[in-house]
Amino acid sequence: MPELEEGDAEPKFRAIACADGVRRGIRLETIYWDGLASLVAGSRHSLSDIVERASVQVGEGSNLASMLRVLAFRWMWRRYSDLQAAYSADTLNTLVHACPSPVIVLTRDKKIQLFNEAFVTLLKQRLALGNVLQLSTGFRFVLETQVEEALEILASKGKMITTGFTASCGGRQLSGQINLAMVPTHRKPMVIGYIVRH
Incomplete structure (x- = not known):
């Protein structure tokens, strides 16, 4: 209450x-x-x-x-x-899939909530993924700034933050930069990340 x-x-x-x-x-x-x-x-x-x-x-x-x-x-x-x-999940899903650049949405506990086709294409090209199913077996996506810390910064300053990321699967690795913003939602806190350099 x-x-x-x-x-x-x-x-x-x-x-x-x-x-x-x-x-x-x-x-x-x-x-x-x-x-x-x-x-x-x-x-x-x-x-x-x-x-x-x-x-x-x-x-x-x-x-x-x-x-x-x-x-x-x-x-x-x-x-x-x-x-x-x-701020519904459907609206967020539409926004993610409408973006032409690679996008990923992460929850506070670092779980991948959403991603778009451009993100999958990037991983297929750079990590030699055969299909999306490999994302659930051995795939890791790590931010240099912890999601918890990013959420606190975004909540207090209300601006975008840029940080590094590393994606890995099957012995291959991809690193780059990602712009993080707070997902406008009335449910659990999440960040949306736009990959800007890889």
Whole structure:
């Protein structure tokens, strides 16, 4: 369960002047005011527009504050759902396979999650692999920067890092440089690596 930030649950009163000339006094917890501010920032409407529309929906004598809470939560829920879809495994798979250069995705525990055809072609050419099945028998892919360390650097600085790599199989070895970035995902932390020199 996420921890609340200080003041999230603190009620705040605001008077909102709407276009219909009515000034409406509303008491909402800070987190809902923040949610409504995000909603307004992502739309062409003002806060007074949102309040006026909500008041029309609830009608006279109903709870306007409750309707605004529902609107803020619904907007955040839609945003969350959209982000989940954008950061899904299917989307990541599409991005990896759409890249013309060799790409590999590694999990925190150094397991290969995904790779593209250009990566396989590189290995076939340089390591004399006969087929992809050899990747599961004796193939090793090692980064000079540990995946755990790379994830920490990427999480704190938010930029790409370049490091060395070594791929080996059947007594043959391939070394080069790889650009690492954090995989945008709501699931387990992963890095995506674009091989830039080999």
